[in-house]
Amino acid sequence: MIFTVDVGNTNIVLGVFDGDRLVLMARVATESQRTEDEYAVTFNELLGLNGITRDGFEGAVISSVVPQLIIPLKNAVKKLFGVKALIVGPGIRTGLNIRLDDPAVLGADLVCGAVGALCRYKAPLIIFDFGTATTISGIDKSGAFLGGSIVPGINVSLRALSSSAAQLRDINTDAGEIMAIGTNTIDCMRSGVILGNASMVDGMIARYRDELGQDASVIATGGLAASIVPYCKTDGIIIDEDLLLDGMLAIYHKNCQG
Numbered sequence: 001m002i003f004t005v006d007v008g009n010t011n012i013v014l015g016v017f018d019g020d021r022l023v024l025m026a027r028v029a030t031e032s033q034r035t036e037d038e039y040a041v042t043f044n045e046l047l048g049l050n051g052i053t054r055d056g057f058e059g060a061v062i063s064s065v066v067p068q069l070i071i072p073l074k075n076a077v078k079k080l081f082g083v084k085a086l087i088v089g090p091g092i093r094t095g096l097n098i099r100l101d102d103p104a105v106l107g108a109d110l111v112c113g114a115v116g117a118l119c120r121y122k123a124p125l126i127i128f129d130f131g132t133a134t135t136i137s138g139i140d141k142s143g144a145f146l147g148g149s150i151v152p153g154i155n156v157s158l159r160a161l162s163s164s165a166a167q168l169r170d171i172n173t174d175a176g177e178i179m180a181i182g183t184n185t186i187d188c189m190r191s192g193v194i195l196g197n198a199s200m201v202d203g204m205i206a207r208y209r210d211e212l213g214q215d216a217s218v219i220a221t222g223g224l225a226a227s228i229v230p231y232c233k234t235d236g237i238i239i240d241e242d243l244l245l246d247g248m249l250a251i252y253h254k255n256c257q258g
């Protein structure tokens with residue numbers, strides 16, 4: 001089995017693969033002050049809750065956008081499974097043709113998402129990752145990663161709005177029907193955040209397709225994808241919750257087979 005650890009700014013997504021089959025996906029809060037021992041205990045408890053023992057793990061791979069957590073998590077994995085985790089970063093084989101001005105600056109999460117998408121879907125591709133930030137990636141018909149966009153994430157926008165305006169407060173993005181024309185403060189905020197982001201997605205898809213020159217397939221991933229995609233007017237957007245984990249597994253195999 002292979003253990004995958006995808007570290008975002010808000011959540012850490014854990015995966016356990018038995019061969020190519022994902023048998024466990026779990027989320028824990030990202031806490032940069034936690035020690036390797038605390039993470040090892042948390043991971044062990046999650047495995048136990050799902051009936052998975054520490055025996056039989058042949059490898060692990062870590063992707064992180066929080067640099068200070070790489071060493072603690074690497075050590076936690078070593079303590080749990082006795083294996084050295086592969087770290088997604090410059091110098092490892094990904095098979096991805098990155099055409100940025102400086103390919104080394106591309107985040108590990110975007111690399112894993114692009115690799116996962118190319119394993120499952122035919123290019124050209126537009127990938128939306130709804131996390132702390134909403135990122136958009138453009139992949140051309142040859143499979144090359146051309147670049148992308150970064151948009152403030154849904155929860156980041158909500159917190160900024162609530163903290164900056166005394167009469168506005170946090171809202172539940174998943175509750176009830178959403179109308180464009182809100183008739184109270186909460187409904188107005190939900191309209192702006194949910195329908196506004198859905199409209200952004202529709203608009204950016206059109207612009208990306210114009211630049212790619214084709215009707216690229218659209219893939220959405222990340223914890224908040226299911227809150228936005230149902231309100232988009234673009235047909236055929238695919239929600240793929242496992243996208244980054246699949247990319248991490250593919251990268252592991254490219255570097256560690258044999």
